[in-house]
Amino acid sequence: MTSNFTDKDRENIAWKQYSDYKEGQSVNIPDxxxxxxxxxVVNNKETGEQSYIITDIRLPENxxxxxxxxxxxxxxxxRGSTAPFSGDDWTTDWFxxxxxxxxxxxxxxxxxxxSQLKSAAETLNQQMGRYPNAYFDIYGHSLGSMNGQYxxxxxxxxxxxxxxxxxxxxxxxxxxxxxxxxxxxKLRDQVFNYVDFQDMIPIGYDLKGIGIIIPVNSKDDxxxxxxxMWGGYQYDxxxxxxxxxxxxxxxxxxxxxxxxxxxxxxxxxxxAKLKASGGGLSSSEEIFLDSxxxxxxxxxxxxxxxxxxxxxxxxxxxxxxxxxxxxxxxLDTARNTGAHLNESEVIAALSAGGxxxxxxxxxxxxDLKDKLSEIKNIGADYVSLVDQIKAGVAExxxxxxxxxxxxxxx
Numbered sequence: 001m002t003s004n005f006t007d008k009d010r011e012n013i014a015w016k017q018y019s020d021y022k023e024g025q026s027v028n029i030p031d032x033x034x035x036x037x038x039x040x041v042v043n044n045k046e047t048g049e050q051s052y053i054i055t056d057i058r059l060p061e062n063x064x065x066x067x068x069x070x071x072x073x074x075x076x077x078x079r080g081s082t083a084p085f086s087g088d089d090w091t092t093d094w095f096x097x098x099x100x101x102x103x104x105x106x107x108x109x110x111x112x113x114x115s116q117l118k119s120a121a122e123t124l125n126q127q128m129g130r131y132p133n134a135y136f137d138i139y140g141h142s143l144g145s146m147n148g149q150y151x152x153x154x155x156x157x158x159x160x161x162x163x164x165x166x167x168x169x170x171x172x173x174x175x176x177x178x179x180x181x182x183x184x185x186k187l188r189d190q191v192f193n194y195v196d197f198q199d200m201i202p203i204g205y206d207l208k209g210i211g212i213i214i215p216v217n218s219k220d221d222x223x224x225x226x227x228x229m230w231g232g233y234q235y236d237x238x239x240x241x242x243x244x245x246x247x248x249x250x251x252x253x254x255x256x257x258x259x260x261x262x263x264x265x266x267x268x269x270x271x272a273k274l275k276a277s278g279g280g281l282s283s284s285e286e287i288f289l290d291s292x293x294x295x296x297x298x299x300x301x302x303x304x305x306x307x308x309x310x311x312x313x314x315x316x317x318x319x320x321x322x323x324x325x326x327x328x329x330x331l332d333t334a335r336n337t338g339a340h341l342n343e344s345e346v347i348a349a350l351s352a353g354g355x356x357x358x359x360x361x362x363x364x365x366x367d368l369k370d371k372l373s374e375i376k377n378i379g380a381d382y383v384s385l386v387d388q389i390k391a392g393v394a395e396x397x398x399x400x401x402x403x404x405x406x407x408x409x410x
Contacts, residue, residue, distance in 0.1 A: 005032070006239030010165045011230055014139045017052065017077035024061075027054050027075075036075055040127070047119035048092035049147065050079040053127050055134075071131045073162075078120055078151070080142030080169075092116075098143055101170060105204040110174045113150055117172070120147035121154035128157040133269075135262070138164040142201060142228065145169020145193070149210045152187055153180040163258055164191040164211065168228055171204035184210045189254040194241075196232045200224070212250055217242040238310065248311070320365050327361045 005013070012029040021027065021038045028034050036054035043050050056073040081093040097116045104110050113121075128136060138161065140148035145166040152164055153176050164187075176184060184191075191211025195202045196218040205213060218232030225231075234242040243251070334346045341349065350356065 006235075007241035008235045008239035010139070011167070011233065011241075013075070014077070014141055014165060014167055015230075017050075017079040017139065017141060017144055021052055024058065026058070027052075036073070042123055044116075044119050045089070045092075047115040048089050048097060049116050049119040049123065050089075051120065051123055051144075051147070052077040052079075053123075055131070068131055069133050071134045073137070074127060074131055074134045075137045075139065076124060076127065076148075076151075078138070078140035078144035078147040080140070080144040093143055097146075101146060101172065101175070102203065104175060105170055105172075108174070113172075113175055116143070117147060117150040117175075121151040124151040125154070125156045128155065128160060135160050135162040135265070137162050139166070140164075140169065141167045142169050145202075146172050149173075149184070149191075149193075150175070150180075152191065153184040153210065155183070158183055158187060161187060161190060162262060163255075166191065166193045166211065167230065168194070168196060168199055168202050170202055171207065171209045173209050174204070174207060188212065189257060192251065192254070196227060196230075198222070198232060199227045201228055212247070212254060214243050214247050214251065217244065236314075320368060323361055323364055327357060330355060330360065 009029060009032055013027075013035060016027055016029070019027075021041060023038050023041055025038050026034045027036050027038060036056050037058040038052055039055045039059050040053035041051075042053070054075040054077065055071045057071060059067055059071070081098055082090040084090050084094060093116070097114045100114055101117075124136070124138070128134075138148045138152060140146070146169045148164055148166050149169065149172050152158070152161055155161060173181065173184065188211055192214060193209060193211040194214045194216055195205060196216040197205075198218055198220075216233055218227070219234055222231045236242070240248075330350065331346070334350055335343075338346055338349060347356075
């Protein structure tokens with residue numbers, strides 16, 4: 001459900017927390033279409049919590065237990081604070097949650113979670129119990145980010161939290177108990193906590209935080225309200241968010257681990273189903289499962305390699321452009337210094353000092369292109385490996401129709 005989403009797609013999903021949905025409605029984002037269906041609308045007047053529970057299939061009003069167990073993916077959207085004076089619950093958000101939490105963070109005097117944080121954790125635990133076979137993705141912005149941070153730390157089913165994408169929320173790590181901190185730490189590589197530090201709302205990040213803390217390389221000259229609502233975020237044409245290079249590597253690695261684990265969890269379910277249906281695994285079933293596990297890992301590694309190639313291509317293009325600019329600047333400097341020389345004499349003088357277009361431009365550019373070509377060949381090798389494994393799996397399924405039916409129903 002999440003492996004093919006870009007950074008921009010995930011922001012679009014997070015924005016949906018501010019939509020006005022009713023149960024049963026589909027949730028759609030640009031370019032990807034429907035991501036699921038609203039199965040529950042939470043509007044807790046007492047605590048101020050407003051959340052949406054989105055399932056990968058549309059459920060009837062009174063689903064059977066079998067239908068609940070058939071849900072594989074659930075997305076939880078925790079809504080941020082209602083703007084002051086603009087809704088009937090803004091006083092609950094601000095005076096019972098935002099301000100008390102901010103006071104704890106600023107004074108470093110932590111007295112524990114507010115009622116909304118507790119309510120958000122109860123919502124997550126209830127829904128994880130309701131959908132026992134589903135993996136959960138959590139999204140939250142501002143106060144919704146704090147709700148998400150607390151809910152995952154307090155989850156009764158941490159092994160089924162696939163990922164969390166949190167934006168522009170204060171750091172509530174200090175509010176957690178020792179046990180909650182341990183759980184949050186274990187989930188670190190599944191939690192992506194984005195912060196535009198030019199925004200005044202996300203405070204407390206001078207201390208340890210929840211998840212991978214990702215500082216955003218944001219735009220300047222953005223108004224306060226717009227900045228808080230993702231206004232400073234910058235994306236490239238592929239939907240990748242502009243973040244420090246070191247953080248990008250950490251993000252891609254963590255997301256690859258999530259993708260691989262997701263595939264392996266699906267295979268574990270299939271293995272359990274096959275064992276239950278036949279009392280054990282046949283040799284063909286064992287071969288199939290082993291090959292699929294290898295394929296899951298190979299696919300995950302290839303995704304990481306493919307992204308690295310894209311990043312390196314952008315970097316190489318930038319370096320090549322800089323090399324060309326350096327040569328032009330060198331020529332301009334030489335022309336100004338030797339104003340009495342003609343163009344050929346300027347070139348000759350640079351050459352005498354070892355500065356030629358061949359040494360400064362042509363050769364370095366060719367070297368960079370050769371290195372990038374080598375890296376792309378490695379990527380091509382991975383594609384070939386993955387294609388070979390897929391072909392072998394397809395042949396096995398064609399030969400074993402019963403196995404093919406079992407796979408189709410998982």
